[in-house]
Amino acid sequence: MLNQRCVQLGKVRSVIRELFEYGNARKAEIGEDKVFDFSLGNPSVPPPAELEEAMLGLIKNSDPVNLYGYTSAQGAPGVRRAVAEYINTNFGNHVTENDIYMTCGAAAAITITLCALCNEGDEVITFVPCFPEYSVFAAQAGAQLIKVKTCDGTFDIDVAAFRSALTPKTKAVIINSPNNPSGVVYPESSIRALCDVLREHSAKLGSPVYLISDEPYRELVYGGEEVPYVMNYYKNSIVCYSFSKSLSVPGERIGYIAVSSEAEDRGNVYAAVCGAGRSLGYVCAPSLMQQVCAKLIGKTSDISAYERNRDVLCSALTSYGFGVVKPQGAFYLFLKSPEPDANAFAERAKKHELLLVPGDDFGAEGYVRIAYCVSPDMIERSLPAFRALAEEYKK
Numbered sequence: 001m002l003n004q005r006c007v008q009l010g011k012v013r014s015v016i017r018e019l020f021e022y023g024n025a026r027k028a029e030i031g032e033d034k035v036f037d038f039s040l041g042n043p044s045v046p047p048p049a050e051l052e053e054a055m056l057g058l059i060k061n062s063d064p065v066n067l068y069g070y071t072s073a074q075g076a077p078g079v080r081r082a083v084a085e086y087i088n089t090n091f092g093n094h095v096t097e098n099d100i101y102m103t104c105g106a107a108a109a110i111t112i113t114l115c116a117l118c119n120e121g122d123e124v125i126t127f128v129p130c131f132p133e134y135s136v137f138a139a140q141a142g143a144q145l146i147k148v149k150t151c152d153g154t155f156d157i158d159v160a161a162f163r164s165a166l167t168p169k170t171k172a173v174i175i176n177s178p179n180n181p182s183g184v185v186y187p188e189s190s191i192r193a194l195c196d197v198l199r200e201h202s203a204k205l206g207s208p209v210y211l212i213s214d215e216p217y218r219e220l221v222y223g224g225e226e227v228p229y230v231m232n233y234y235k236n237s238i239v240c241y242s243f244s245k246s247l248s249v250p251g252e253r254i255g256y257i258a259v260s261s262e263a264e265d266r267g268n269v270y271a272a273v274c275g276a277g278r279s280l281g282y283v284c285a286p287s288l289m290q291q292v293c294a295k296l297i298g299k300t301s302d303i304s305a306y307e308r309n310r311d312v313l314c315s316a317l318t319s320y321g322f323g324v325v326k327p328q329g330a331f332y333l334f335l336k337s338p339e340p341d342a343n344a345f346a347e348r349a350k351k352h353e354l355l356l357v358p359g360d361d362f363g364a365e366g367y368v369r370i371a372y373c374v375s376p377d378m379i380e381r382s383l384p385a386f387r388a389l390a391e392e393y394k395k
Ligand code: PLP
Pocket: 041, 104, 105, 106, 107, 108, 131, 176, 179, 180, 214, 216, 241, 242, 243, 244, 250, 254, 255
């Protein structure tokens, strides 16, 4: 018999993907410009010009056998050194290339990290709303994902709720800030409070509870918002970074894992990361992209376009009477459904050709997610549809 869990996972598409496919079919039917597809977090701004230059330079000037060959399983040493140097220079840490593992994006980074840390039956806590794939990644590691509520209205970490979710089985906590889908950036005070509770619980257990920071949106922040770097607040922390959104290269699959230089038994934690990568077959991330990212590390595509989209959308939706939490980062906006059932609201939105993802999949009922990483033109064209949708609820 086939592995039924995998059969099930392969058959049931995510709600986001379903909506995206629906949007493509609908565009073919009524025209590309008539459908307002806010379903997918696919960056709409091109990568920075330096990306193409770096790629072409590498292709023209490198020994192809080297460039396209296998790197070390954990990534090319020079690339890992560049990543470590970047982290140390920008966040004041002391990691080395032997704390860095190159991956195919954040998805692989989180899967590897959970497999490295968890034993069968362990629990991994995260805060809702959250990226739906965490449940899949945790299950793959034999762990159970425990979803903890956040503060009403702000989606900030609810420390009391977090504390009461801790058990002897808690092995790790995943945070994602700037957050998909709420766009919230957890303030430093919340990170400090979270880390205090983690230290307390680790001491009680006599073994570390790890803090995993999922960071595909680190640079996508607006209005000078600061995103605290977890290694500076908690020694047993692991950063899962992705270049997908910062460089607009999600299809090229590149990111990394960074184990804190202060982590207890640091060498074995990194060994477990390497072992998990090996057992999952996640070795030797794409070689060309490793080299490209080493050259571009710290650069981003023009994220000001997202900030403009956010501002236009937030003020228009608020003026139509919708409730929104103004996002401080990422490129998602969580909109409060004017009726209790967000699925019914999303269906109604579809009648206006607005494709919005119901929040249930993210663990937050009564909201829909709007991915505003689209063209400014589409935002403008979609506003009459949002206004008409709002009017329906005023009748
Ligand atoms: N984590 C979060 C919160 C995300 O939003 C995404 C992608 O949208 C991922 C992880 C996976 O990113 P990657 O493309 O780097 O695998």
